[in-house]
Amino acid sequence: MTAPLTLFEKxxxxxxxxxxxxxxxxxxxxxxxxxxEVTSPQAFTALxxxxxxxxxxxxxxxxxxxxxxxxxxxxFGGAPIGIEAAARQVRELExxxxxxxxxxxxLHDARRGIVxxxxxxxxxxxxxxxxxxxxxxTSTHGALGALAFGIGxxxxxxxxxxxxxxxxxxxxxxxxxxxRLSAGVGAxxxxxxxxxRIGVGGGTGxxxxxxxxxxxxxDMDARMTVCNMSIEAGARAGMIAPDETTFRYLAGRLRAPQxxxxxxxxxxxxxxxxxxxxxxxxxxxxxxxxxxxxxxxxTNPGMVIPVGGTIPERTDDPVFAKSLAYMGFAPGERIxxxxxxxxxxxxxxxxxxxxxxxxxxxxxxxxxxxxxHMLVVPGSQQVKREAEAEGLDRIFIEAGAEWRExxxxxxxxxxxxxxxxxxxxxSTSNRNFEGRQGIGARTLLASPLTAAACAVxxxxxxPRELI
Amino acid sequence: xxxxxxxxxxTVVLAAxxxxxxxxxxxxxxxxxxxxxxxxxxxxxxxxxxxxxxRADFVLNQPQARGCSILVAGHNFGCGSxxxxxxxxxxxxxxxxxxxxxxxxxFRNNALKNGLLPVIVEPGAHRWLIEHPGAEVTIDLGSSALxxxxxxxxxxxxxxxxxxxxxxxxxxxxxLLERAAQISAYEARSALA
Numbered sequence: 001m002t003a004p005l006t007l008f009e010k011x012x013x014x015x016x017x018x019x020x021x022x023x024x025x026x027x028x029x030x031x032x033x034x035x036x037e038v039t040s041p042q043a044f045t046a047l048x049x050x051x052x053x054x055x056x057x058x059x060x061x062x063x064x065x066x067x068x069x070x071x072x073x074x075x076f077g078g079a080p081i082g083i084e085a086a087a088r089q090v091r092e093l094e095x096x097x098x099x100x101x102x103x104x105x106x107l108h109d110a111r112r113g114i115v116x117x118x119x120x121x122x123x124x125x126x127x128x129x130x131x132x133x134x135x136x137x138t139s140t141h142g143a144l145g146a147l148a149f150g151i152g153x154x155x156x157x158x159x160x161x162x163x164x165x166x167x168x169x170x171x172x173x174x175x176x177x178x179x180r181l182s183a184g185v186g187a188x189x190x191x192x193x194x195x196x197r198i199g200v201g202g203g204t205g206x207x208x209x210x211x212x213x214x215x216x217x218x219d220m221d222a223r224m225t226v227c228n229m230s231i232e233a234g235a236r237a238g239m240i241a242p243d244e245t246t247f248r249y250l251a252g253r254l255r256a257p258q259x260x261x262x263x264x265x266x267x268x269x270x271x272x273x274x275x276x277x278x279x280x281x282x283x284x285x286x287x288x289x290x291x292x293x294x295x296x297x298x299t300n301p302g303m304v305i306p307v308g309g310t311i312p313e314r315t316d317d318p319v320f321a322k323s324l325a326y327m328g329f330a331p332g333e334r335i336x337x338x339x340x341x342x343x344x345x346x347x348x349x350x351x352x353x354x355x356x357x358x359x360x361x362x363x364x365x366x367x368x369x370x371x372x373h374m375l376v377v378p379g380s381q382q383v384k385r386e387a388e389a390e391g392l393d394r395i396f397i398e399a400g401a402e403w404r405e406x407x408x409x410x411x412x413x414x415x416x417x418x419x420x421x422x423x424x425x426x427s428t429s430n431r432n433f434e435g436r437q438g439i440g441a442r443t444l445l446a447s448p449l450t451a452a453a454c455a456v457x458x459x460x461x462x463p464r465e466l467i
Numbered sequence: 468x469x470x471x472x473x474x475x476x477x478t479v480v481l482a483a484x485x486x487x488x489x490x491x492x493x494x495x496x497x498x499x500x501x502x503x504x505x506x507x508x509x510x511x512x513x514x515x516x517x518x519x520x521x522r523a524d525f526v527l528n529q530p531q532a533r534g535c536s537i538l539v540a541g542h543n544f545g546c547g548s549x550x551x552x553x554x555x556x557x558x559x560x561x562x563x564x565x566x567x568x569x570x571x572x573x574f575r576n577n578a579l580k581n582g583l584l585p586v587i588v589e590p591g592a593h594r595w596l597i598e599h600p601g602a603e604v605t606i607d608l609g610s611s612a613l614x615x616x617x618x619x620x621x622x623x624x625x626x627x628x629x630x631x632x633x634x635x636x637x638x639x640x641x642x643l644l645e646r647a648a649q650i651s652a653y654e655a656r657s658a659l660a
Contacts, residue, residue: 014657017646017649017650017653018646018649022627023627023628023631024627024628027643027646027649027650029650029653038497038550039549039550041500041501042500042501042502042551045500045501046640050640052644067497083498085499088498088500089498089500092500134549134551136548136573150549151549151576152549152551152554152573152576152577152580153551153577154551154577154580154581154639154640155576155577157640158639161640161643161644162643162644162646162647162650163650163654164643164646164650166628166639166642166643168626170572200485200543201543201546201569201571204543204572205572231547231573234543234546234572236572236573300485300487302485318482319482319484322483412489412494413494413495414494414497414498431487431489431547431548433487433490433547434489434490435489435512436489436494439493439512439517
């Protein structure tokens with residue numbers, strides 16, 4: 001009898017080309033390599049310099065999302081991309097994909113979107129696969145029971161040339177979530193609370209598995225929100241055991257197995273959940289029933305409190321003081337009722353259909369407060385079409401928000417969608433680092449529901465006041 | 468990659484914890500398609516004022532930082548984005564090692580592939596280094612030890628394969644390419660499964 005294994009250990013073990021030894025890391029096989037315009041150019045250059053070919057173009061899949069425009073006239077109308085260097089990067093990806101035979105969902109493709117939205121959406125991401133991308137939010141794909149993690153550009157080159165990576169086996173961390181989330185509290189609040197609990201470096205060296213009945217009760221969009229921000233706790237990967245919710249989500253998707261292949265896949269996928277007796281290196285328990293809508297107040301995602309809470313006081317901590325000074329906050333202050341200038345709904349964290357539905361549910365029949373700039377950016381063109389089919393775009397536009405084409409947009413502002421200096425932005429994205437959304441921008445991370453409530457009131461608002 | 472065995476330098480200190488890769492190299496500089504020239508933008512928003520002039524109060528702009536190749540930083544250095552532009556920017560600026568009590572996983576991997584040493588030391592030695600900027604220290608890969616000016620040594624963990632690659636100037640891709648037969652065998656095996 002073999003030793004009981006966790007979900008992670010099962011996926012890891014089935015992808016060992018060569019197991020690790022004391023002297024050498026494991027050679028780990030990669031089933032799906034997603035690439036985008038920002039972290040791939042130098043890897044293609046490395047291939048060319050060494051005269052290497054791309055080993056498995058059929059397992060490699062490209063899109064453009066980080067530096068692409070979100071204004072319709074720049075995507076479809078022939079208007080030039082505002083930033084010349086970004087336009088060059090987009091053209092270089094087109095050339096590289098052509099030269100190396102990689103399928104690319106280009107700027108005008110109806111299936112284009114943020115790489116972590118379209119992988120699952122197209123059915124490319126599947127339970128038990130190893131998935132990598134030169135982007136730290138690759139952890140998102142773990143929501144389907146894949147082992148998915150971000151890599152650097154040198155490693156992108158390694159996967160290009162060999163379809164493998166040299167990796168030391170990480171440790172395992174179980175985050176057990178129990179209890180029912182109350183109304184107005186969702187997956188974003190849950191993951192922010194988890195990061196607040198274990199800290200921004202607390203998951204370093206580990207793969208997280210989110211478990212418990214609360215997680216099992218989440219839909220796939222919500223599970224992806226949770227796994228997406230694993231990296232914000234320092235964990236390169238977060239995983240959730242595949243179940244009927246996962247299988248229902250994948251059934252019929254463009255690149256998911258079909259017919260007999262589907263039946264075979266289902267049989268394999270049902271073997272993936274961890275064995276009951278499997279042990280984790282660490283475990284953390286979270287009471288979901290006690291959670292409230294959460295919001296960050298500082299310059300990393302671990303600096304988080306309930307929307308109605310008070311900023312903690314930490315004496316003798318110059319870094320904490322510097323962070324609060326950047327944010328224009330004081331220790332002991334409340335963030336609720338603080339004026340808001342910008343609201344951003346989108347990103348690989350919260351740019352899926354259910355996120356847009358949540359934001360729209362609060363905006364229906366209401367207006368964005370005077371002086372607030374609200375930007376809604378769907379995570380993919382498919383999300384955009386589905387939202388429009390439901391009339392969500394009308395709700396946003398009639399409320400006074402901007403409705404854009406898909407992309408990473410204001411999450412990192414590479415494409416020029418920026419928060420002005422000193423402005424407060426309630427953002428459904430994943431990072432509130434200094435300058436992340438623009439030089440001097442002050443980011444308050446929150447759920448789509450909370451973001452919409454803040455847009456309506458023009459102030460930091462607990463969404464439960466409006467639902 | 469040039470082999471590295473020892474490194475001797477004065478230190479420059481950035482004591483903040485959780486220095487993320489957006490600080491090391493802000494996203495607006497990621498539109499480059501090359502690895503070169505990023506040192507100019509290292510810590511851009513901390514280093515330069517709104518007018519683009521260097522801030523005199525930022526440590527890397529001060530005369531004593533010149534020529535220092537060892538950066539001592541607070542806990543959890545390099546968290547956030549996977550951008551390899553972060554180690555590229557540090558290397559281009561002249562940094563050869565980062566010393567902390569914890570270094571984020573992706574940054575550490577990226578650093579190792581660029582000959583930038585991630586050095587994790589115990590809190591005691593770290594505190595001493597934070598409190599003594601400009602100290603002349605030696606990092607020796609063979610013994611995995613950082614030697615303080617007084618002769619005391621702090622051991623640091625270094626994955627054996629990474630050490631081998633650094634000390635011999637071996638790049639990992641060459642090693643992986645030599646596993647081609649095993650990779651093909653795996654592909655055949657998993658296609659049958």
